Every structure is written in C-alpha cells, then in structure tokens.
C-alpha cells in the first residue's frame with residue numbers, strides 16, 4: 253500500500269463533531285456527520301441545511317461543531333457553500349475543505365435545484381447527503397428517497413413510489429467524484445471523504461444513515477441495518493470516478509430483503525401474521541434489479 | 549466625469565468601483581442590464597471578482613449570503629418575482645447581519661404578469677430587516693450604491709437600493725461617475741468581523757430557542773432604528789467628498805410656505821417637482837417631502853419637517869390589498885395621536901404596473917385634496933375596464 257492509500261485507510265477520530273449534541277440514541281446521521289468531520293479535519297467549513305442534523309447540533313449557545321459551521325435555510329446549503337467557495341477564490345484564501353451537507357429531503361427534493369446548480373458550476377465543494385429516507389426533523393414524512401413500501405406519517409399505508417436515484421443523477425452532471433457509503437463501515441466512509449477532498453471540483457457522497465425513530469428499529473441495530481441494506485442489494489456501495497463506476501462492493505452472501513424489512517417497524521404493515529404481502533416481492537425485485545444493474 | 553449613460557450601466561460602473569469580491573445574480577427584466585454589464589467588467593478583468601451565474605434568484609441570494617459569511621464584499625441585483633423568490637434568504641441575510649448590497653429594479657408583481665414599474669416588490673420585503681433606499685434619478689441611483697456599501701459595512705445590515713424599473717434602469721441621462729480612486733478614498737476595504745474561517749471555528753446561523761429569539765429581533769430592530777444616524781452621516785460625508793447631495797433620510801422641495809405637501813419616493817418625484825414649479829408660477833403653494841430611506845422609516849424627520857402642515861397627500865406605487873396605501877399608513881403613524889386630529893392625510897395609489905403618472909393626474913390629485921381629504925383613491929383609473937359590480 254502506498255503512503256497516500258495508507259493515509260486514506262486510517263480511521264480518524266478527532267471529535268470535530270463533539271459529543272453533547274442532541275441526537276437520538278443510535279442516530280445514523282450523528283455518527284455519519286462525526287465520521288465526515290473527522291475525516292475532513294480541522295481545515296474545513298461545514299455548510300449545513302436545516303434538518304435533524306442542524307437542529308440537534310447547533311442550538312445557540314452550544315453548537316457541537318469544532319469546525320466552522322454555517323447554516324442558513326433548508327434548501328440552499330449547496331448555494332451557500334458556492335458562495336463560500338467564490339469568496340475563498342476571490343479573496344485568494346485557502347485551500348479549505350468546503351462540505352455542504354443535508355438530509356435526503358433537502359438534497360433530493362427542496363434543495364435539488366441548488367445542488368444541481370452547484371455541481372454544474374464546478375465549485376470545489378463536497379456535498380454530503382445523509383439519507384435517512386424521510387423528512388425526520390418534521391416527524392417522518394415521505395421524501396423522494398423514501399423507499400417503496402415504507403410507512404411514513406404522510407404515507408400511512410406505505411409509500412407507493414420507488415426511491416429517486418440521486419448518486420446517478422449527481423454523476424450525470426459530469427462531476428469527478430461520486431460515492432455511496434453507509435455508517436457501518438467507518439473506514440470505507442472516511443476513505444471516501446478523504447478521496448473526495450483530494451479531488452478539485454464538485455463531489456457528491458451519499459451516505460445511508462438509519463433513523464431509529466423514523467424507521468422504528470432499535471438504536472443498537474443502526475449498524476446492522478446498514479449491513480443488511482448492503483447485503484440485500486437495496487443500497488449499492490460504489491464509487492464513480494470521472495464517470496467510471498469502480499470499487500463496487502460485492503455482496504459476500506446475498507440476503508433476502510425479508511431480513512432487512514423485518515427489523516424495522518416502518519415495514520411491519522407489509523406482513524400480515526408473518527406472511528409477506530405482494531409489496532415484499534416488489535421490494536425483492538428492486539433489490540434484484542440493483543444486483544444486476546450494479547453487478548453486486 | 550459626466551457621462552451620457554443608461555441607468556443600469558451607471559449603477560454597474562459604480563458597483564464595480566466599490567470592488568465587490570463576489571457578485572451573483574439571475575436575469576430578470578428590468579434588472580438584467582446591471583448584471584450583464586458587471587459580467588463584462590469582470591470578464592474583461594477590470595474588476596477582480598467572482599461572478600457566479602446561478603440557476604435562480606434563490607441561489608443568487610444564497611451565494612452572496614455564503615460569500616459574505618466567508619468575508620467577501622458581496623452584491624446582487626434583482627426585481628419583482630426574483631425578489632419574492634429570494635424572500636426567504638432576504639430575511640435570513642438580515643437576521644445573520646450580513647452587509648450585502650442589492651439593487652432592486654422596482655417592478656410590479658404577478659398576476660397578471662407585468663414587467664413594468666411599480667414598487668410592490670421591495671414593499672413586500674419592507675419588514676425583513678434590510679435598509680431600503682429609494683433613488684430619485686440615475687445620478688442618485690449610482691451615488692446610493694457607494695453609500696450603501698459603506699452603510700451596510702458600518703451597521704452590519706444589508707442594504708437594498710431601489711430604483712424604478714425602466715423609468716430609471718433603461719433611461720439615458722447624464723450621470724457624474726467618480727474616479728475609482730475617489731471611490732477608494734470614500735469606501736475603505738471591507739473588514740469583516742464575524743466569518744467562517746477554520747482559524748477561528750465558530751457557528752454562524754445557529755438556531756435560537758424561545759429564550760433567545762425574541763431578543764435577536766429586538767436587537768435587529770434597534771440596529772435598524774440606529775442605522776438612521778449612519779445613513780445621514782454617510783450621505784453628509786458623500787456630499788463633502790463628491791460635492792453633491794444624494795441619499796440621506798428625506799429631502800424637501802418648496803416646503804417652507806406650502807399649504808399642501810405631497811409625500812412620495814422614487815422617480816415620480818421628478819414629475820412632482822415640475823408640477824410644483826408650475827403651481828408656484830400660478831401662485832399656488834405646493835411642496836414636496838421626498839423619502840429616500842424608506843427603511844428605517846424617517847418618522848421623526850417627517851414629523852419635524854411637517855410641523856404646522858395640515859394638508860398632506862401621499863402618492864405611492866404599491867398597495868396593501870385589503871388595507872390601502874402602505875406608505876400612507878407609515879406617514880399617518882408618523883404623527884402622534886394628539887397631533888393627528890387636525891391633519892388631513894390623503895392616500896393615492898398610482899402608476900401600478902407601469903401606468904404613466906402624468907402632470908395632469910397629479911394636478912387632479914392636488915385639486916381634489918384641496919377640496920376634501922381622500923381616504924384612498926387609485927389615480928387615473930379607467931372605469932371602462934371595470935365591471936359595474938366591481939366598482
């Protein structure tokens with residue numbers, strides 16, 4: 253392993269996103285935000301969208317961040333970060349890591365336009381999406397990342413649409429780096445953050461961040477659920493470097509989606525007396541399609 | 549140097565001399581010429597700045613927000629729908645105390661769609677915590693921008709310079725543009741105090757629970773009120789440096805002996821002044837009180853200037869639907885209760901969606917209020933266009 257690879261492979265713990273924040277026990281997003289901040293290091297500015305992360309980490313006067321933190325609104329983190337990038341260029345300051353970050357709702361829905369603009373304009377920014385598959389901050393409403401079948405407070409009988417594929421949409425902007433990751437694999441997640449930050453231009457990392465409250469699972473299962481999401485094929489792990497798909501994570505032993513669905517209350521309605529409904533077959537089909545498409 | 553120049557270009561040249569580090573904007577008529585010209589100035593390397601072409605006004609406002617929070621002098625410009633689309637960010641910029649300068653090329657609001665001038669757009673954001681300065685002509689529009697940056701950076705408040713769309717933005721007039729070194733002498737480089745920088749990690753834009761929020765609004769309100777002093781001081785300093793009066797709180801014309809005072813703001817004051825001259829020749833004493841700083845509102849200045857003036861008419865290009873003239877209610881509020889009894893304050897709405905305001909219209913208004921005060925009237929209404937049941 254060369255020095256750079258070794259450096260990238262190290263798990264960083266710097267507590268730049270400190271304890272004392274107000275996330276729920278087992279919050280995937282709190283874990284992800286810490287891993288991202290620690291991988292990025294001190295020379296970083298976090299531009300955070302409104303959402304759970306912002307609310308549990310930035311109450312005045314006790315923010316949890318030990319790196320500069322900038323929050324404005326729900327749908328403009330990418331544009332605000334673009335302004336920071338433009339300022340650093342204009343003032344000839346830096347280099348600095350600028351990381352725009354937001355939840356799935358802010359990324360895929362209300363902030364979609366601003367993210368597309370940021371990616372297309374070529375800013376030197378890493379955008380990180382913390383995907384917990386619903387609007388958690390406002391009480392678990394459906395977003396366009398909510399998976400098929402999942403119950404949310406605005407899809408009380410189960411979501412009827414499939415999840416928007418944001419990593420591929422980001423990649424189609426022709427940006428140099430896109431990756432997916434999940435909070436069960438610290439090393440992989442942090443390596444991807446470091447890789448992204450070593451590349452000039454817009455980067456996008458999509459992180460699966462289970463939400464015990466919204467998914468109705470036990471907090472201690474957050475990491476396990478990520479593994480199941482990966483091993484069922486529901487959440488493919490890959491990198492797209494300069495438009496080429498690489499480092500696709502091969503599933504060691506394929507797991508039926510049942511095992512993933514059964515540990516989460518949001519899919520409970522799909523089983524009547526333990527018998528899976530036809531929606532479960534549809535979800536298995538989604539997993540199968542992923543396995544084929546990404547050659548998992 | 550005196551130059552025959554389009555209003556938008558005069559503003560663009562002045563903004564460029566203010567040396568913003570970051571400019572971001574989105575096209576909308578009648579603002580577009582300003583930012584097009586700035587993109588040329590930046591593109592030619594005459595101004596060392598980042599010009600960020602964004603995908604919406606929402607992002608334009610967000611880009612200047614981020615840039616300002618990172619320590620840049622930042623500028624944007626918009627109009628009408630663009631300003632409304634920005635509105636969430638506009639409030640946020642003020643709450644974060646970022647000294648951003650924006651030009652609002654005043655234009656009507658949809659529906660129906662109209663690209664022409666009135667002042668409903670900036671009025672819709674009058675409560676956002678931005679200083680709002682209104683230009684009378686292109687000389688003032690240009691002058692106000694250099695003042696705006698200075699005021700913004702001294703007060704940590706954003707400043708919106710309002711200029712009437714088309715009437716000013718697209719009009720060719722002689723404008724006296726200063727030399728860059730004169731602007732440099734007047735406007736020192738921006739020295740931000742509260743920025744995102746890894747050397748001093750801090751949070752900007754934290755959320756405030758009910759123990760804190762209330763006070764943040766009080767502090768912002770006080771800052772707005774106190775900014776009046778700075779607005780006046782900067783206007784006085786401008787007069788000293790550049791040798792002409794521009795900006796400030798209010799201006800008056802033929803007020804001393806007037807037995808009727810017209811209050812207005814923006815480009816229409818030019819027509820009003822012409823009419824006042826005509827009236828003077830006819831031996832009629834009509835005066836003008838012109839508002840330059842709409843926010844903060846010059847309540848005390850109006851009160852002091854209008855001591856003993858019992859007949860006042862407010863002419864404005866915007867309306868609070870279901871309530872009436874917005875400027876009129878601000879003016880009515882400027883007189884203490886005890887004092888108000890005898891004052892006749894009439895309210896006229898004029899020139900919405902670019903309808904011309906002619907001297908004849910104004911003459912009619914003056915004659916009418918001389919007979920009796922008018923609670924609210926739309927000037928120059930074409931009743932043939934309105935169904936009987938709607939009249």
Ligand SMILES: Cc1ncc(C[n+]2csc(CCOP(=O)(O)OP(=O)(O)O)c2C)c(N)n1
Nearest residue numbers: 302303304326355356357358386387388389
């Ligand atoms: C313009 C606007 N609309 C709605 C909201 C309310 N709101 C705040 S956070 C949020 C949901 C956030 O969802 P997501 O981006 O997925 O982040 P999460 O809380 O799930 O981490 C909503 C709807 C808002 N703040 N601003």
Ligand SMILES: [Mg+2]
Nearest residue numbers: 355356386388
């Ligand atoms: Mg979410």
